Amino acid sequence: MLGSLFAFGFLLGLRHALEADHGAAVAALATRTRSWRSRVELAGAWGFGHSGTLLAVGAVLVLGGFAMPPALSRLGDGADGALIVVLGADVLRRLWRTAVHVHPH
Numbered sequence: 672m673l674g675s676l677f678a679f680g681f682l683l684g685l686r687h688a689l690e691a692d693h694g695a696a697v698a699a700l701a702t703r704t705r706s707w708r709s710r711v712e713l714a715g716a717w718g719f720g721h722s723g724t725l726l727a728v729g730a731v732l733v734l735g736g737f738a739m740p741p742a743l744s745r746l747g748d749g750a751d752g753a754l755i756v757v758l759g760a761d762v763l764r765r766l767w768r769t770a771v772h773v774h775p776h
Contacts, residue, residue, distance in 0.1 A: 692755055699758035
C-alpha cells in the first residue's frame with residue numbers, strides 16, 4: 672500500500688515537472704551560462720530547492736492533517752506566474768544586451 676502511494680506521488684511529481692512553466696523556467700536558467708558544469712550545478716540547486724520546498728510543505732500538510740487553503744494555492748500560482756514573467760524578461764534583456772542577430776533562412 673505504501674509503495675503504491677509513493678509510486679503515485681512520484682508519477683504526480685513527474686507530471687508536475689514536465690509542465691510548461693517548468694520547461695520555460697529551466698530553459699531560461701540554462702541559457703545563463705555556456706558551461707555544462709555551471710548548468711548542471713544550477714539545475715541541481717534549482718531541483719533541490721524546488722523539491723525540498725515541496726517536500727517540507729507536503730510533510731507539514733500530511734503530518735498535520737491539514738489541507739492546502741485555496742487562497743494559498745492561488746497565491747502560489749500567482750507567484751509562479753510572476754517568476755516566469757521575470758525569467759522571460761531576463762532572457763529578453765540578455766538577448767538585447769548581446770545584440771543577437773536573427774534573420775530567416
